[in-house]
Amino acid sequence: MNLKLIFIIIGMALATFLTRIGSQVVFARTGMPVWLEKWLKHVPTAFLTALIVPALLMPRGYLDISFGNSYLLAGIVAAFTAYKTKNVLVTIVVGMGIVIALNRLMI
Amino acid sequence: MEKDLTHTLQNPDTVIWKEVLRDCLPITAGVIPFGLTCGIMGSSAGFSTFEITFMSMAVFAGAAQFMSIAMISSGITSWGAIVFTTFLINLRHLLMGASLSPYLLKLSRPLQYILAFGMVDESYALTINRIEKKGYDLYYQLGVSAFLYITWVSSTFLGASFYRNIPNPLEWGIDFALPATFLVLLMPRLADRTALIVCLVSALCAISGALFLPGKWYIIFAAVAATITGGILERGSKDES
Numbered sequence: 001m002n003l004k005l006i007f008i009i010i011g012m013a014l015a016t017f018l019t020r021i022g023s024q025v026v027f028a029r030t031g032m033p034v035w036l037e038k039w040l041k042h043v044p045t046a047f048l049t050a051l052i053v054p055a056l057l058m059p060r061g062y063l064d065i066s067f068g069n070s071y072l073l074a075g076i077v078a079a080f081t082a083y084k085t086k087n088v089l090v091t092i093v094v095g096m097g098i099v100i101a102l103n104r105l106m107i
Numbered sequence: 108m109e110k111d112l113t114h115t116l117q118n119p120d121t122v123i124w125k126e127v128l129r130d131c132l133p134i135t136a137g138v139i140p141f142g143l144t145c146g147i148m149g150s151s152a153g154f155s156t157f158e159i160t161f162m163s164m165a166v167f168a169g170a171a172q173f174m175s176i177a178m179i180s181s182g183i184t185s186w187g188a189i190v191f192t193t194f195l196i197n198l199r200h201l202l203m204g205a206s207l208s209p210y211l212l213k214l215s216r217p218l219q220y221i222l223a224f225g226m227v228d229e230s231y232a233l234t235i236n237r238i239e240k241k242g243y244d245l246y247y248q249l250g251v252s253a254f255l256y257i258t259w260v261s262s263t264f265l266g267a268s269f270y271r272n273i274p275n276p277l278e279w280g281i282d283f284a285l286p287a288t289f290l291v292l293l294m295p296r297l298a299d300r301t302a303l304i305v306c307l308v309s310a311l312c313a314i315s316g317a318l319f320l321p322g323k324w325y326i327i328f329a330a331v332a333a334t335i336t337g338g339i340l341e342r343g344s345k346d347e348s
Contacts, residue, residue, distance in 0.1 A: 004184070005158055011190035012175060013165035019197040021223040023204030024211055035342075042305045042337030043199050043330065047170070048293040049309035050329035054317040055286045063318065074283060075290070082290040092140050095287040 070102035127250035130237075131258075134229050138255060139262045141169055144284045146266020148173065152180035156267040163263035167227060167256060170289075171196045174326065195327060203231045210243040218245070225252025227259075228292070301340045309333035 056075035057063060065072065078095035085091065142163070149159030154176070166172055171193040178189055203226060204211075211219050225248075234248045297303055309329045316325025 002155075002158065004186075005154070005179075006161070008175070008179075008184075008186055008189050009158070009162045009165055011186055012162070012168075012171060012193040015190045015194040016166050016168045016171060016197050016200075017224060019194060019200040020204055020226045021220065023201045024208050024219060024223065035338075039334060039338035039341070041202070041341070042302070042334050045293065045296045045302050045305050046309040046330045046333035046337065047196060047326070048289045048296070049306045049333065050313040050326045051170070051173075052286045052289050052293060053310040053313050054325065057314060058317055063314065071283065071286075075286060078283075078287045079290050079294060082287070083294040086291060086295060088288050088291045089140065091291050092284045092287045095283050095290075099283045 068106065070099050070106070073102060074098035123244060123246040124250055126237075127247060127254060130233050131251060131254045134233070134255070135258050138229065138258050140284050141288055142259050142262025143266035143269070145169065145172055145176075146263040146268070147270045148176050149263070150267045150270035152176045154267070156264065159267045160260065160264045163260045166193070167224070167259060168193070168197055169227070169259075192327060195330065200226060203228075207231070207234065210238070214245065222248055222252065225249075225256055227252075227255060230255050301337060301344070304340060305333045305337040308336045 052075070056071050057065060057069075059069065059071040067073065074095045077098055078091050081094045082091045145163060146156075146159055149162065149172075150156070154162070162172055162175075174192055174196055175189050178184075178192065183189065204223065207226070211222060214222070230248065230252045233251045234243075237244060237247050293306070297306055309332070312329035312332045313325050316328040320328060
């Protein structure tokens with residue numbers, strides 16, 4: 001067992017819990033300031049985009065905008081699937097199917 | 108309606124469990140592949156089955172767990188960097204907690220802590236949906252949280268155990284499950300001009316950051332830059348009206 005890793009996990013657990021209980025501790029009586037609410041509103045969109053885009057455009061660590069990039073092609077189809085169905089399972093199956101199929105074709 | 112923990116746990120409402128199951132099952136289909144991927148990715152990054160399962164039990168936050176796995180496997184093992192990143196990723200919970208506060212503050216402290224621990228995107232979404240339809244129910248939120256927690260922890264464990272039987276998970280395209288899941292969460296958010304600009308700024312910053320910054324720091328760079336952009340745009344639109 002890696003003790004350093006266990007300490008990291010415990011730290012992550014505390015940080016996460018802090019964000020989940022924080023509002024009830026801090027904003028319980030005053031209510032959430034409107035300006036903060038407006039700023040935090042965009043955090044999920046910003047984070048999700050920052051997670052998705054490099055995974056699709058640079059799957060091997062360098063910028064790859066070409067038909068040889070199966071993640072990019074699958075990502076475009078998956079984005080449409082996600083938009084139309086809003087279903088995680090369908091989107092994962094469609095996207096992974098395309099990645100596997102394209103990788104087979106290219107080998 | 109001051110309710111204490113012992114009373115609540117000794118008097119489970121059996122009727123509400125059917126509603127909990129009915130609402131949770133479709134979401135489980137999205138959580139299980141996520142949890143399996145977490146177990147598989149943790150294992151491929153060098154975590155033992157115990158370590159990655161313990162992470163799911165203690166942290167219970169998908170995006171932050173994936174981020175920490177990515178950071179650790181790319182060589183960032185600083186306690187402060189990973190814990191701070193976790194905090195940043197989960198900052199959105201402050202807002203979710205604030206919107207549930209009117210209902211949670213009527214409960215006893217131990218119950219508030221338990222419900223806060225179990226408040227993830229999915230349980231929050233279901234609870235808010237229940238409030239809008241039929242009103243707040245303590246047992247409903249407890250049930251949904253417990254169901255999602257058990258699903259998350261056991262699917263992480265299965266993924267980590269199953270990992271040894273897969274020669275190379277990347278050939279399965281399993282690493283695509285992550286961006287695919289995030290896409291389902293992202294697409295409905297891009298409903299207005301501000302959200303689209305935030306998305307575009309984040310995409311450009313993420314790519315340039317990934318090219319020029321070490322490790323996974325591009326994510327924090329992109330998220331902070333795009334969030335500030337969104338805040339400025341919101342302020343601008345408020346001034347106009």
